[in-house]
Structures are given as structure tokens and as C-alpha cells.
Amino acid sequence: MQRSDNLDGMKLCGFPFLAIGAFSAAAVLLQAQPGAALKIDLSQPKAPVSPMLYGLMTEEINYSYDGGLYAELVRNRTFRSDWTGVLNWYVVEKGTAAAKLTVDSKTGPSSALTNSGKFEVTRADAANPAVLLNEGYWGMPVRANTPFTGSFFAKSDAAGAVPLRVELVEDLTGKVLAGTAVSVEGSAWKEYKFSMKSAAGAASAENHLEIKVERPGTLWFQLVSLFPPTYKNRVNGNRPDLMEMLAKMRPSFLRFPGGNYLEGNRIESRYQWKKTIGPLVDRPTHPGTWSYHSTDGMGLLEFLEWCEDLKMEPVLAVYGGYSLGGQVVKPGPDLDPYVQEALEEIEYVTGGPETKWGAVRFQNGHPAPFPLRYVEVGNEDNFDKAKTYDGRYAQFYKAIKAKYPKLEIIATMPVKGMTPDVLDDHYYQREQGMFDLAKKYDQTDRKGPKIFVGEWATREGSPTPNFGSALGDAAFLTGLERNSDIVVMAAYAPLLVNVNPGGMQWSSDLIGYDAMTSYGSPSYYTQVMFASCLGSQTAQADLSGAGDKFFQSVTYTPGAKACIKLVNASSMAQPVTLSLTGAGGGVHPVNVQTLHAATTWATNSITAPARIVPVGSKLSVNGGKLTHTVPAYSIQLLEVDLR
Numbered sequence: 001m002q003r004s005d006n007l008d009g010m011k012l013c014g015f016p017f018l019a020i021g022a023f024s025a026a027a028v029l030l031q032a033q034p035g036a037a038l039k040i041d042l043s044q045p046k047a048p049v050s051p052m053l054y055g056l057m058t059e060e061i062n063y064s065y066d067g068g069l070y071a072e073l074v075r076n077r078t079f080r081s082d083w084t085g086v087l088n089w090y091v092v093e094k095g096t097a098a099a100k101l102t103v104d105s106k107t108g109p110s111s112a113l114t115n116s117g118k119f120e121v122t123r124a125d126a127a128n129p130a131v132l133l134n135e136g137y138w139g140m141p142v143r144a145n146t147p148f149t150g151s152f153f154a155k156s157d158a159a160g161a162v163p164l165r166v167e168l169v170e171d172l173t174g175k176v177l178a179g180t181a182v183s184v185e186g187s188a189w190k191e192y193k194f195s196m197k198s199a200a201g202a203a204s205a206e207n208h209l210e211i212k213v214e215r216p217g218t219l220w221f222q223l224v225s226l227f228p229p230t231y232k233n234r235v236n237g238n239r240p241d242l243m244e245m246l247a248k249m250r251p252s253f254l255r256f257p258g259g260n261y262l263e264g265n266r267i268e269s270r271y272q273w274k275k276t277i278g279p280l281v282d283r284p285t286h287p288g289t290w291s292y293h294s295t296d297g298m299g300l301l302e303f304l305e306w307c308e309d310l311k312m313e314p315v316l317a318v319y320g321g322y323s324l325g326g327q328v329v330k331p332g333p334d335l336d337p338y339v340q341e342a343l344e345e346i347e348y349v350t351g352g353p354e355t356k357w358g359a360v361r362f363q364n365g366h367p368a369p370f371p372l373r374y375v376e377v378g379n380e381d382n383f384d385k386a387k388t389y390d391g392r393y394a395q396f397y398k399a400i401k402a403k404y405p406k407l408e409i410i411a412t413m414p415v416k417g418m419t420p421d422v423l424d425d426h427y428y429q430r431e432q433g434m435f436d437l438a439k440k441y442d443q444t445d446r447k448g449p450k451i452f453v454g455e456w457a458t459r460e461g462s463p464t465p466n467f468g469s470a471l472g473d474a475a476f477l478t479g480l481e482r483n484s485d486i487v488v489m490a491a492y493a494p495l496l497v498n499v500n501p502g503g504m505q506w507s508s509d510l511i512g513y514d515a516m517t518s519y520g521s522p523s524y525y526t527q528v529m530f531a532s533c534l535g536s537q538t539a540q541a542d543l544s545g546a547g548d549k550f551f552q553s554v555t556y557t558p559g560a561k562a563c564i565k566l567v568n569a570s571s572m573a574q575p576v577t578l579s580l581t582g583a584g585g586g587v588h589p590v591n592v593q594t595l596h597a598a599t600t601w602a603t604n605s606i607t608a609p610a611r612i613v614p615v616g617s618k619l620s621v622n623g624g625k626l627t628h629t630v631p632a633y634s635i636q637l638l639e640v641d642l643r
């Protein structure tokens with residue numbers, strides 16, 4: 001601890017790494033690797049950094065929207081059923097009440113929702129109500145003094161009004177946490193809206209919804225919905241905690257709606273954007289590709305509003321004529337309707353109110369067009385065994401460019417006979433694989449297409465990645481930053497996972513949550529750190545003498561700041577002498593963020609969400625020099641003030 005170099009700087013700032021008793025300075029010295037040198041030239045920018053480098057990729061997987069970001073609390077609000085009965089809905093006969101729930105396929109409130117939940121109450125009164133219970137997505141979160149807004153479509157066969165109580169009820173005690181009265185009347189479908197507020201009390205997700213009927217009669221229900229407060233109070237909106245976590249990643253774009261989810265298992269179950277817009281009652285819902293059904297409450301406009309809320313540009317993936325089951329639409333006349341579907345989708349996103357689909361968006365509640373620069377045709381079309389992507393991409397490209405010449409069209413694989421504007425590369429690897437990939441773009445031909453790394457992740461750890469993954473991720477990101485003249489965008493996948501049993505279909509997901517809380521994996525914090533400091537230019541940075549698990553990137557904004565990312569994925573500390581040419585003389589303060597764990601297997605979880613989080617400390621560059629030791633298993637951001 002007596003060293004006088006910048007290691008002491010970290011100690012003086014209370015850097016917790018040194019506070020970990022087991023990791024004494026002696027251990028650092030004993031286990032340190034030979035010193036390395038990092039020569040950074042800030043006098044001459046090397047290449048521009050893509051301002052859109054960091055973004056998000058998303059699809060309906062792992063209960064990302066339903067039971068995740070999309071704040072709806074009622075599960076199976078449209079009364080789907082299987083051989084076990086109506087999913088997620090249960091009948092409770094209190095006292096002497098008698099009732100049964102079935103699906104009536106002959107009546108529903110719209111041409112999109114043609115069936116309903118038929119609740120036949122043969123015996124009930126105020127003291128003995130018949131109850132329809134919804135379990136929610138692994139419970140329903142109730143916090144103190146919280147307003148809820150709800151609605152349902154209903155009709156009844158009873159003469160006169162049927163009084164109901166709608167209540168949020170605690171599982172364990174039966175205590176009513178919030179409730180209101182609604183009266184259903186008449187044999188015609190009508191929408192009923194209600195609101196209620198919880199009282200003071202402890203926050204918990206061990207609650208459910210009850211609809212209590214207090215007299216005999218048959219009632220039909222459809223689209224039973226309940227929302228807590230949402231991000232920016234959007235109607236039909238998103239969970240605030242998750243949106244806030246995403247905002248901290250400073251994403252510049254959102255790639256949606258997939259992924260496999262775009263393609264569908266079959267052509268009919270592809271993402272059909274027209275069926276996801278307008279009032280919820282006009283959305284038929286559809287089977288997703290990750291073993292559960294999608295409500296499509298998160299529809300095309302909701303994706304776009306999500307972009308708007310977080311100031312992201314949409315990267316719109318359009319169905320490209322290939323579905324996961326292997327079905328292909330042949331290029332040529334067969335593909336024309338799908339190309340048309342994509343053109344109309346682009347018009348919905350970008351068109352003015354004078355256009356057909358721009359007017360529909362206006363009518364759906366969003367008069368202003370959205371910005372759009374990138375459209376992606378399909379997803380992972382290298383899986384198409386019939387090898388039709390060359391023709392399919394070319395057909396989409398020609399039609400889209402004819403109408404929207406400024407749009408850049410992303411291809412999901414190399415295309416014979418033409419150079420796509422942008423190529424989407426996907427990488428899923430273990431830690432070592434990502435270390436290798438960290439150098440992948442250093443040699444890439446600058447004359448080829450620009451690169452979009454549309455999906456990537458180091459996959460170690462479940463449900464969310466562990467610290468070894470974060471090291472793999474950080475190493476990989478240094479490679480993307482060094483080459484961000486050609487790598488224009490990158491997005492980790494999958495982004496979200498509901499950690500409840502059965503919630504996950506794909507392990508190693510960036511952000512985990514249950515009904516109540518959410519947490520970031522070490523990989524999440526890596527991205528928060530990397531995106532928090534990104535210069536406008538890459539700098540020439542030459543590393544020598546470092547161990548083979550040491551990675552770096554340097555970007556800077558001349559006259560403002562330099563962002564130095566150092567990744568030590570080794571179990572030994574790495575001393576490094578940084579020399580900065582062109583930084584100007586004197587003393588330059590350096591803000592350091594360190595993400596560290598004692599082992600690669602260490603991780604965060606829903607019950608221990610903040611074991612591994614960035615910790616701040618201070619250093620300084622003095623006369624263009626900084627001698628520093630990067631601790632074992634550490635990811636560091638050094639933000640140098642160049643003013």
C-alpha cells in the first residue's frame with residue numbers, strides 16, 4: 001500500500017477493490033503481470049466514431065413485453081384456453097356460490113376478438129360471491145398509495161344491472177388492497193373502465209385480481225386489463241423501472257421486432273404489423289416463436305413510442321419472406337405482397353397525414369412521423385436452406401430505394417451480386433470466443449458494407465450473465481469501438497428476462513426482473529459504462545507488453561474528453577503505463593469507473609442485485625503520463641478531461 005504511483009490514487013479515493021482485505025497490495029504485486037505500455041496519440045484523429053454505435057435489440061422472448069416491459073398486469077386478458085381450462089384464470093366459489101368459466105367461441109366484442117370468457121353464475125349473493133381470479137404474470141405488484149386503471153369488455157344475459165367488484169387481493173391473507181365497483185348491464189358488448197387506488201401498506205407481488213359477482217346470471221368478458229402507473233404516464237405503456245434502466249444505457253437506436261419473433265414459426269404467424277396497431281380490441285394477438293402467445297399490446301406504435309421516450313431511432317426489421325419452420329416466399333411475384341407490406345409499414349412510420357398509412361398512424365394517436373434511417377430485411381437468412389436471400393433482399397432493396405432513396409437497407413447475410421448498405425452480424429460465444437472476436441474487425445475491408453452487430457452476447461451465466469461474460473463483452477466492445485468507423489451500430493441480445501420459473505427461453509439475458517423489481521447483470525453495467533463515455537473519434541493507441549487477456553480502446557472528442565477503456569480479463573493485475581501525446585501539458589483529471597469481481601462466476605441476481613456495480617475513483621494524467629495498475633478481473637473506464 002506504500003506505492004506512490006496511481007494505484008495509491010485509487011486507494012485514496014476509497015476504491016473498494018483495495019478495501020477488499022483478501023486482495024492486498026502484496027497480492028497485487030505478487031500476481032501482477034509484467035508492465036505494459038499504452039501509447040495514445042490524441043494529436044490526430046484516426047477515424048470517426050459512429051454516433052449510433054450503442055443501441056438496443058428487442059423481441060418478445062423471455063416474457064420481455066408481456067410479463068415484462070409492457071406494464072399490463074392481467075395475464076391472458078383475451079381468455080385463451082387449452083385442455084386444462086382457461087389459462088391463468090380460476091373460479092373461486094365463496095360460501096354457497098356456484099359458477100363455471102368456459103370459452104365461448106361464438107361471441108366477442110370485435111372481429112379481431114371473436115370469443116370471450118363465459119362466466120355462468122348459478123348461485124351468488126353479496127355474502128357468497130362467485131369470483132373470477134387472474135393470477136397475473138407471477139403475481140401482481142402492489143405498492144402503497146398507487147393508482148391503477150383498468151377496463152374490460154362485457155355483456156350479460158341478466159335483466160337489469162349486474163353489480164361487480166374488481167379487487168386486487170393479497171394471496172396470503174385475502175386482504176383487499178384496492179378495489180372498486182363496476183356494474184355490467186345489457187346484452188350488447190360494451191367497454192367498462194374503472195380505476196382504484198391501493199392504501200398504505202408494504203409492497204409485494206403476492207397478489208391477484210378478483211372480479212366478484214354477487215348475483216346469478218351469465219356474464220361474458222373479453223380484454224380484461226389492469227395497469228399500474230407507466231413510464232411517462234403513457235396509456236398502454238411501459239414499466240418505469242425497466243425504462244429507467246434502459247435509459248441509463250444511453251441507447252441511440254432500437255432494433256425491433258426481432259429476431260425470430262419477426263419471422264414467425266410459419267409465414268402466417270410472422271410479425272404482421274397491421275394486426276398490432278389501433279385499439280387493443282382490434283388486435284387479434286398471435287402465437288410468438290418462443291413458446292408463448294403474444295398479446296400484441298406492444299404493437300408497432302408502442303415500439304415507436306418506446307423509441308420516442310428514450311430518444312432512440314427505430315431500426316425497423318421488416319418480414320423478409322423466410323420463416324423459422326423453413327417456409328420461404330420465392331423472390332418474384334410471390335414476394336410482391338410482402339414487399340408491399342414492408343413499404344406500407346415504412347409509410348406508417350414515416351408518412352405524413354396526407355399518406356394512407358401516415359393518416360392511420362395519425363388516427364392511432366401519433367400525428368408526427370418518426371425518424372427512420374435503417375430498415376432491415378429479414379433475420380438470420382443464412383438459415384434459409386433454399387438459399388433465396390440474394391433474390392429476396394434485391395427485390396426489397398429495389399422497391400424500398402425507389403420510394404425511399406435515403407433509407408439504408410440492412411442485409412442479414414452477404415448478398416451475391418450486390419453490396420448491401422449494411423450487413424448484420426450476430427455473435428453468441430463463451431468468454432474465450434469473445435476474446436478472439438475482439439480483434440475481428442481490426443482487419444475488415446473498409447470498402448465493404450458497413451457492419452451492424454445486430455445481436456451479440458457472451459453466454460455464461462443464467463438467467464443473466466456472470467462476470468466472466470462481462471469480461472468477454474467488454475473485450476468485444478473494445479474491438480467494436482476501435483472499429484466504429486465501419487461498425488455503425490451494435491446491440492446485445494436478448495435484452496430482457498423474467499426470472500420466474502418458466503419465464504426464460506434463452507439464457508444469459510442482460511436485465512432480469514420479476515413482477516416487483518429488476519436488476520442489471522455485470523454485462524448490463526459494462527454497457528452502461530462503455531456508453532457513458534464515447535468520443536467522436538478513435539485515437540491511434542498502441543499497446544505493448546500486455547498479457548493476452550488485456551484489451552483496450554480509446555476514443556476522444558478533441559478538446560473535451562478522452563474515453564479509455566481497459567479490460568483485464570486475467571486473474572493477475574496488469575500494470576500499464578499510459579502516455580498521451582497531444583493531450584496538452586499539465587495535469588488532467590481522470591474519472592475512473594471500475595467494474596470488478598473476485599471470480600468470473602460472480603454475478604448479480606434478483607435477490608442480490610448490486611454485488612457487481614461500477615465504482616468511481618479519481619486519477620490524473622500528469623505531463624502526458626499515467627502509471628496505473630488495472631486490477632485482476634476488472635473493466636475500467638478512464639475518462640480524461642482534456643480541457
Ligand code: AHR
Pocket residue numbers: 059258259260261379380455493494506
Ligand atoms: O436472441 C435470441 C435469438 O438469437 C434471436 O431471436 C435470433 O435472431 C438469434 O438466433
